[in-house]
Amino acid sequence: MMRKHSSHIEAGSSSCCSGTCYCSKKVKVTICVVIWTVIAVIVALILAVIIKAATLQELFERMELGARDDPVFMSATEQEILERSQRLVDAISYRTISFSGTNLSLEAMTDFGTFLERVFPNLHDSDFVTFTPINTYSRLYRIEGTEKTLNPYLLCAHMDVVPEGDFDLWTHDPFDAGIVTESDGQDYIFGRGAIDDKHAVLGIMEALEYKVVNKEQPKRTFYIGFGHDEEVSGYLGAAEISITLEKMLKDNGEELDFLLDEGMFVVADIIPGINVPLIYIGVAEKGWAVVDLDAEGDQVHSSTPPLESSIGILAHGVANMEDNKQPSMFGKGPEIDTLRYAAPHATFLLKMILGNLWLFSGLVSSALELSSQTDSIQRTTTAVTIFNAGVKENVVPSQAHAVVNHRIHPSDNLEDVLELDRENADRVKVTLRDSFPPSEVSSYSNDVIPFQIVVNSALEVFPDAKPVPGLMVANTDTFHYKNLTDKIYRFTPVYNLPEDIARFHGIDERISVDIYSKVVQFYYRLMVNADFDVKIAPTAQVEVKPEEVEEFLEILEESDYESPINNTDSNLLPLTKVMEESDENSANETDSHLMILQDIPEEPNENPSNETDSGLPPSQDILEEDFDAMPVNETYSDMLPLESAPKDLDLYDLTPEEETFSNRTID
């Protein structure tokens, strides 16, 4: 009876209750309503998905940082490009290999330093460049800007390389290949360090040398840090540079605005359906963990092997770790924005998927898993890098040892990672040897000027590529600089197809002459773009005569005012420092201006943000705007930021002398 009844319902429902049916009218109507509701929901969903895909907006909005449509590049004749390429070839010939933390190629590193000084003589001799050796082999440069009110930035790269690995697999000598024309007709600079990271060291030096030779002293002070042991974690190089730099910044009353290090790159054809190259800027970096795996068994004669040897136990554990990966964190880290930023440039089908991640995130996560490269952006990775056991072919060893290297996703945590390791390798001793956590995510909203500076510079050399923020899946020296700034970006404009990514630490590392030329231009443009400067509105500045600076300092001295020079918390350029410098420089400074605080509105009408990340609109916009609307905490303006000045300096409560002083101008 039941079977018969239900078959009638099915028959009826297939035509939505038309025709003969034993169920009541009410049931029929309900079934109809349910079916039509389901159909309506599905249609609405499909429509929503299509509309979302059709209306996807570009998420990165480019801020004009000056001559956007007509950027001025370094001159680059064929001869100059060749000479620059040859210098990179020469740089690669120095075997500055880091084998381990205690086995660095220090003699080669010394020679490499001498080489840099020889081939870039002008910058090493420049009045506005100061070089400080760090821990003998690493290098820190300070490039003095002409304007003291802009916070400096740091460019990083590293001079060491990993060993070449299997020499016989290389098509050309990894340290002596020169420039090679490949079957695609392109000229390549081959060798270890070509993209990791001597291209960046040489690229930065080329750009700076050019600026020095052409008397283009930058407006904004910046620093360059070249570590000598990045490939073994940078504890002797970057860590020491960071300590010295912190002191220099403090002594100069500066705060680091942002830093750019190696990291991600321009990548093409990595996601099927996205047919434009992506300028992939690392805005966060994975953590790191090294785990020792030890298995024990009986040491016996190989003619009577045990049921399970130490090697077998360890092999099972390791195989389990590879089979049961650490869980996907898709949607919990910067990878989600990599895809959201890329989505408007996808085929329509992919736009429907990427534009509707609320619906398709499971599908996307599974698709990312299909390639180890794309999978690395969504989870903690597990790489078995060392496996050792046995000494003789007829002795079953009692010990087997392996090493696993994890790169930890920013939303994962070490305890969970180790717990899964222990589950996977349940009969193996799992010991954490070394680790550091994932980085913070640096801000990449459109109003963050440092992010704009990096992206604009990349767009100027790769105009057809599209910027996306994302996770740096490997590690860099930036770990050591994390106390100096919260705006840390990881990128060099090397163009990579998926097959090229395998050249990092792999075989046949290379960079084309054409791309290397873009690398050099990128750093040059970055130095120009970083000078982008919001001009102060004329009504907001009052200039002061040098002798009156003295007078003001005396007044300050007499008061109980404490100089903020030694205050590490302040991100202000101390006023006394500005005054001293203005005094020194006033003779030859064309637009030197000292800021008088009471001329800046006490209560700006609208303070868009109190966050240090909030950027200002470009200078020309500022000049046109009502000055009342200027944010008070902005570090990009030429004015002394107000956040602590009134409190510390009591300038809102001026004595008559102070008031007279503060309404004067500097000549």
Ligand SMILES: CCCCCCCC/C=C\CCCCCCCC(=O)N[C@@H](CCC(N)=O)C(=O)O
């Ligand atoms: C949707 C877009 C997906 C993009 C996927 C990109 C996959 C990228 C794959 C490889 C990246 C290679 C990065 C090379 C970085 C070189 C720096 C380096 O090797 N650093 C060492 C530092 C070691 C340490 N202890 O600090 C390292 O990470 O091992």
